[in-house]
Amino acid sequence: MPQDFTLVWTRLAEQRRRQALSVEQIVAVAIRLADAEGTQALTMRRVATEAGTGTTSLYRYVTNKDELLELMVDAVQGEREWPTPSGDWRADLTVVADGMRATMLRHPWLATELRSRPTLGPNALRQADFALAAAGGATDDITLASALLGTVANYVHGAVLAELSEREDVRSTGMTQDEWRSAVSPYVREVIIDSGNYPRVARRIFEADDLSHDQQFAFGLECVLAGIEKSVAR
Amino acid sequence: MPQDFTLVWTRLAEQRRRQALSVEQIVAVAIRLADAEGTQALTMRRVATEAGTGTTSLYRYVTNKDELLELMVDAVQGEREWPTPSGDWRADLTVVADGMRATMLRHPWLATELRSRPTLGPNALRQADFALAAAGGATDDITLASALLGTVANYVHGAVLAELSEREDVRSTGMTQDEWRSAVSPYVREVIIDSGNYPRVARRIFEADDLSHDQQFAFGLECVLAGIEKSVAR
DNA sequence: TACTAAGTGGGTACAGTGTTCCCAAGACGG
DNA sequence: CCGTCTTGGGAACACTGTACCCACTTAGTA
Structure with a gap:
């Protein structure tokens, strides 16, 4: 356990002698680069x-590439302005979920x-x-509130990851989803x-309609919120 | 779009002249290594x-390190024996979710x-x-079944990722969760x-109890399943 | 059985990676 | 105006995935 442990965020506040650059500039450049060309292009x-x-x-x-990434993660989360909670916890949590998803989609490396x-x-x-605050609209029990918020966050994270890695596959293989399927x-x-050997997989391939990512996400979020409603109403 | 596109799985079936090793051996070694020392130790x-x-x-x-990883992913998913679906879709989906989680926890690189x-x-x-099959117990609509299965899978993925990256942080920083908090x-x-500036975060830190990962996971899964039940009952 | 062709094991080498070590040059306090 | 500290940044290191090449073993054929 390192004793000289200092958080990035404290060091950021300290002002320095001269600066040809600033941490903010570097972070901004890194974000732009990662957005445009992916994580693999993000080299020092x-x-x-x-x-x-x-x-x-x-x-x-x-101090690190890891620290740079940590700064990038925080910077990107500052792009969105959060409204004041409406009090309707379902609407508010939807804002949270949609906002998280939008940020992760805009910056594919974030997730x-x-x-x-x-x-x-x-x-x-x-x-x-x-x-x-949004979760607090559903219950006064702060433990329960943070548990259900965690559930929403976990779902969003997983859903966006699935969405993104499909995109990433398209980029890395150079084939669209349809091209890959026919290949x-x-x-x-x-x-x-x-x-x-796999009858339901077969049936799924033939008969199931493809939902758009928006539809799939909305459906899943609806499930999560409905489940939360039930667990809160108790 | 490469024309010489061949899947790994077809190539696996072809038998070869002589073999000092086998793909299976290599994959097994790689899995053991990644389990024991993490992804960063997994070099060719x-x-x-x-x-x-x-x-x-x-x-x-x-052909690739990526291909090796793909083989590892599949190999690891074969460790678990799946029962025949009971017909109780809630129980069956719980089996799926718990199984996925257990596999990902056993092989921390998988997620x-x-x-x-x-x-x-x-x-x-x-x-x-x-x-x-498990999802099919809830509805005959295969599109809906695969959508709700995707929801479960996404939630599980996100939840396990959160759980794992906490472990990973402990490993990489050399501090336990508590040590880090006090630091x-x-x-x-x-x-x-x-x-x-952050009143509810403050309140959360002071007043909220920490749920164990098992509790948090079970709570979230319960929410997801309850939500699915409602969306299916329509 | 002898010869050829193809497939296999593996060393060398290369282009990159994150990061440490240094040194020269500039900015600041006295 | 000087000495000290802080910067900018080049050279170098240990390490990565993998392409290329060569000697050697094997399988099939004459």
């Missing part, structure tokens, strides 16, 4: 080049970079505060359909 | 050493490695078939509590 060298500085100079502003230990940055805290269809026909 | 060189072979020899069995395009390996297909408590006191 690329960030430095994009920021017009030397690679190792970045380490004057940021995979989210860690559990709550980011203690100002923006993440503001979001957490609004989310807790694997001979294998699918032989192994899944003709073998008869 | 380590796998090769552990398997007692040269690094580049692995590429005779596996972050899951991709959306369904793994077409035999084990993943068997799991999907059971899961669809950041001065900052928390100043920025969150005393500033008064």
